[in-house]
Amino acid sequence: MKSRKRVVTSPVVRSTITPKRQRAGWPLRATNSRGSVSTPGTRSPVRIEPGRGGAPGTAGATTEAPPAPLDLSVDIGRGLVFANPILVASGTFGYGIEYGDVVDVNRIGAICCKGTTLKPRVGNPPPRVTETPGGMLNSIGLQNPGVNAVIEKYAPLWQAWQTKVIVNVAGESVVDYVEVARRLDGVPGVAGIELNISCPNVGKGGLQFAIDASAAGGVTAAVRRVTDLPLLVKLSPNVADVRPIAKAIEDAGADALTAVNTLSGIAVDPGRRRPLLGNVFGGLSGPAIKPVALRIVYETAQVVSIPIVAIGGITELRDVLEYLAVGAVAAQVGTAIFADPTLPVRLVDELADECRRLGLTSHQALIGTALPARRGSGAASAKGVEYRP
Amino acid sequence: MTMRLVSAELVDSREILPDQWLQSFHAPELASGARAGQFVHVRTGDLSGLVLRRPFSFNTADPVTGMITIHFRTVGRGTEWFTRLRPGDRIDVLGPLGRPFEVDPRSRHLLLVAGGLGIAGVRMLADEALRDGRQVVLLFGAASAREVYPSSLLPDEVEYVVATDDGSLGHRGYVTDLVPQYEAWADQAFACGPHPMLAALSRVVAGRRERMGVATLGRKRGGGRSDAFGSTAARRKAFLQVSMEQNMGCAVGACLGCVVMGTNGQPQRVCREGPVFGVDEVAWEGTWSQVLAEAAT
Numbered sequence: 001m002k003s004r005k006r007v008v009t010s011p012v013v014r015s016t017i018t019p020k021r022q023r024a025g026w027p028l029r030a031t032n033s034r035g036s037v038s039t040p041g042t043r044s045p046v047r048i049e050p051g052r053g054g055a056p057g058t059a060g061a062t063t064e065a066p067p068a069p070l071d072l073s074v075d076i077g078r079g080l081v082f083a084n085p086i087l088v089a090s091g092t093f094g095y096g097i098e099y100g101d102v103v104d105v106n107r108i109g110a111i112c113c114k115g116t117t118l119k120p121r122v123g124n125p126p127p128r129v130t131e132t133p134g135g136m137l138n139s140i141g142l143q144n145p146g147v148n149a150v151i152e153k154y155a156p157l158w159q160a161w162q163t164k165v166i167v168n169v170a171g172e173s174v175v176d177y178v179e180v181a182r183r184l185d186g187v188p189g190v191a192g193i194e195l196n197i198s199c200p201n202v203g204k205g206g207l208q209f210a211i212d213a214s215a216a217g218g219v220t221a222a223v224r225r226v227t228d229l230p231l232l233v234k235l236s237p238n239v240a241d242v243r244p245i246a247k248a249i250e251d252a253g254a255d256a257l258t259a260v261n262t263l264s265g266i267a268v269d270p271g272r273r274r275p276l277l278g279n280v281f282g283g284l285s286g287p288a289i290k291p292v293a294l295r296i297v298y299e300t301a302q303v304v305s306i307p308i309v310a311i312g313g314i315t316e317l318r319d320v321l322e323y324l325a326v327g328a329v330a331a332q333v334g335t336a337i338f339a340d341p342t343l344p345v346r347l348v349d350e351l352a353d354e355c356r357r358l359g360l361t362s363h364q365a366l367i368g369t370a371l372p373a374r375r376g377s378g379a380a381s382a383k384g385v386e387y388r389p
Numbered sequence: 390m391t392m393r394l395v396s397a398e399l400v401d402s403r404e405i406l407p408d409q410w411l412q413s414f415h416a417p418e419l420a421s422g423a424r425a426g427q428f429v430h431v432r433t434g435d436l437s438g439l440v441l442r443r444p445f446s447f448n449t450a451d452p453v454t455g456m457i458t459i460h461f462r463t464v465g466r467g468t469e470w471f472t473r474l475r476p477g478d479r480i481d482v483l484g485p486l487g488r489p490f491e492v493d494p495r496s497r498h499l500l501l502v503a504g505g506l507g508i509a510g511v512r513m514l515a516d517e518a519l520r521d522g523r524q525v526v527l528l529f530g531a532a533s534a535r536e537v538y539p540s541s542l543l544p545d546e547v548e549y550v551v552a553t554d555d556g557s558l559g560h561r562g563y564v565t566d567l568v569p570q571y572e573a574w575a576d577q578a579f580a581c582g583p584h585p586m587l588a589a590l591s592r593v594v595a596g597r598r599e600r601m602g603v604a605t606l607g608r609k610r611g612g613g614r615s616d617a618f619g620s621t622a623a624r625r626k627a628f629l630q631v632s633m634e635q636n637m638g639c640a641v642g643a644c645l646g647c648v649v650m651g652t653n654g655q656p657q658r659v660c661r662e663g664p665v666f667g668v669d670e671v672a673w674e675g676t677w678s679q680v681l682a683e684a685a686t
Contacts, residue, residue, distance in 0.1 A: 091644060092639070092643065092644060094639075094642060094643030094644070098639070098641045098643035099641055100392060100641070101391055101392075102392060102393070102394050102483070102641075114643075114645070122654070122655065122656055122681060123645065123648070123656060124677075125650075125676070125678075126635055126636070126647070126648055126649065127635065128636065128645070128646045128647070128648065129441075129636050129637070129638045129644070129647070130636055131439065131440060131441045131467075133438050134438050135440055136440055136441060136638070138644070138646060140644070140645050140646065143645045143648075278677070286440045287440065335440050336440065337639070338440065338441055338442060338638050338639045338640075338644070339432050339440055339441065339442055340432065340481075341394065341483070341641075342394065
C-alpha cells in the first residue's frame with residue numbers, strides 16, 4: 001500500500017531515545033518521506049546553550065562546568081524538525097506577525113497559522129468569543145483571506161524565519177482540502193500542513209470529517225496523494241471513541257496527529273436568555289478541556305505509531321510535562337497566549353531548565369512515561385480499553 | 390507607538406459611581422505614547438478560571454506624571470478582581486492597542502457624545518482637544534442622575550450637557566436627542582456608548598449635510614478626493630467617529646474574535662481596525678447575511 005511506505009518495521013533507535021522508550025517498544029520514527037534512515041547527523045537540531053534563554057537560574061550555571069548540550073528538537077518526519085516541542089496553536093497566533101515585538105517568533109518550535117480555506121471566508125456573526133469557567137468559547141467561523149492570499153502575503157515573511165510555519169487547512173469537501181494542499185505544496189515558507197477536519201462535510205450531508213473514521217481517512221489519503229509536505233491531522237474530541245479515527249488517519253498516510261481540537265459547546269446570555277454567540281455553537285478551549293485532551297492523547301498514543309502533538313489547556317510547564325508523559329512528542333499552546341503572549345517562549349526555557357535539573361540531554365526521556373507498558377511491539381494495551389467508564 | 394507588555398503599579402482606586410470604578414496606574418511607557426481612543430488589554434490575576442484579558446480604554450494618560458487611568462463597571466469576576474487591588478499592586482498591561490480618534494487639524498469645535506460607561510472611551514479626547522486649543526462640548530446620557538459622571542472629573546473648559554432617561558437631571562430622554570442642537574456648531578463629533586445609541590447617532594448625523602444646506606458651503610471636507618476605506622485620511626474627514634465595543638480575545642488582531650461588520654462586506658476587527666471607526670465604515674442596520682448580500686451587489 002502506497003500510503004504505508006514509511007511504516008517502520010524494525011525500530012531504529014535514535015541516540016536521543018531513552019531506555020524508557022526502548023522498553024516501551026514503540027515503533028519509532030526513523031525514516032523520512034524518502035525512506036532514508038534519519039540519524040542525528042542528518043538533522044540539524046538547534047542546541048540551546050546554557051543561559052541562552054535568559055531564564056532565571058540558568059545564568060549562574062555558566063560559571064560552573066558547562067552542562068551537556070541540550071537537544072529539545074522534535075522530528076516529525078518528512079524533514080520537518082521543530083527546534084523545540086513548544087508550538088502555538090492555530091487561530092490563537094494569527095499568521096505569526098500580530099504580536100509584533102512582544103513575542104520572538106524564532107524561539108517558538110513552530111507556528112500553526114489561522115485556518116485557511118480555498119476561498120476567502122467572512123466567518124460567523126459576532127459575538128464570536130466568550131469566557132467560560134476555566135476557558136473560552138469561540139466561533140470565528142474560519143474567517144480567512146483564502147489560500148492564495150496567505151501564500152502571497154504571509155509565506156514570504158515566514159520564509160525568513162527560523163521557526164517553522166504549519167498552515168492549518170480547512171474545507172467543506174475533499175476537493176477543497178486537496179486543492180488547498182496542492183497550492184501550498186512547494187511554497188517556500190510553508191513547512192507543513194495541519195488538517196482541520198472538524199468541518200462539516202457538505203458532500204456527506206454536513207457530517208464532520210473528524211467524527212467518522214472513513215471520512216477522516218479519506219480526506220487524509222486524498223491530501224497525502226497531492227503533497228509531499230509534512231501532514232498533521234487534528235483530531236476532534238467530539239467523538240465517542242477517537243481510536244479508530246486516529247488509526248484510519250495514520251493508515252491514510254498522515255505524518256503526525258494533533259490532539260485535540262475544541263470541544264463543542266454553547267453559552268447563554270443570562271440577561272437576554274438567548275444564545276450568546278452569534279453562531280450559537282462554539283468551540284471550548286482553555287484549562288477546562290485539559291483532562292479531556294490528556295485522555296485522548298493517552299488513548300491515541302496507544303494505538304498509533306506516528307507522533308502526536310498535544311493541545312488543550314496548557315498554561316504552565318507542568319501541563320507540557322503531563323502531555324509528554326501520556327505520549328505526546330510536542331505540545332501546542334493556544335488560549336493561554338491571549339492571557340500571556342510570552343508563555344510559549346517561557347515554556348521553552350522552563351522545559352530546558354527542567355531537563356537540566358533531571359540531568360537529561362533531551363526531553364525524549366519524558367515522553368510516554370505514563371503510558372501502560374507494552375509487551376510486544378505494536379500490541380494494543382489492554383488497559384487502554386478497560387479504563388473507560 | 391508599538392504595543393508593549395508592561396507592569397503597571399496601582400496608585401489609586403475609587404468607586405466614583407455605583408459599581409463604577411476609576412483606577413490610576415503608574416505606567417510611564419504607556420502614558421507617553423497613548424492617544425485618545427486607544428486601549429489597554431489587562432491580565433486578571435485570578436487565573437484559575439479567567440483565561441482572557443480585559444480591554445479598557447485609556448480614560449486619561451498623562452505623559453508628565455506617567456499615570457494612566459481606566460474606568461470600568463463591575464460586571465463579573467474579572468472586573469471585580471480589579472476592585473480588590475490595593476495601591477502598590479502590579480498588573481500586567483498590553484498596550485497601547487487599536488487605532489485612535491483622528492481629529493482634523495482644521496476642527497475647532499469638537500462634540501463628544503457618551504452613553505453611560507461610554508464616557509471612558511471619549512474622556513481622553515477632551516484632554517487632547519483642549520491641549521490643542523479646541524473647544525469641547527460633551528453630551529452625556531445616563532439612566533438617571535445617580536449614574537451621571539461627576540463634572541469634577543472633567544476639565545473646567547469642557548461644556549458638559551447631561552441627558553437622563555428618567556429626567557432626574559438635565560434633558561429628559563436620550564443623549565442623541567441633543568445632538569441636532571450642536572451639529573451646526575460642531576466641526577467633528579466623537580462618540581462612545583451602547584450599540585443602540587451609536588446606531589441611533591448614525592441615523593441622526595446621516596441627514597446632517599442636507600439639514601445644514603448652505604452652511605456647509607466651502608467647508609466640505611475631502612473636496613472630491615476619496616480615501617481608502619478605513620484609512621486614517623478618510624477617518625479624519627468623517628464628521629462622526631465612534632468607538633466600538635465587542636467581546637475580545639487576543640486584542641492584537643490574531644484571533645478575529647472581536648469583529649463588527651463593515652459596510653464593505655468585510656468583518657472589521659475592533660482591536661485592530663478599531664476600536665474607533667468612521668461612522669460610514671460600520672454596517673448599523675441589517676443582519677450579518679443581509680449586509681453581506683448587499684455588499685456583494
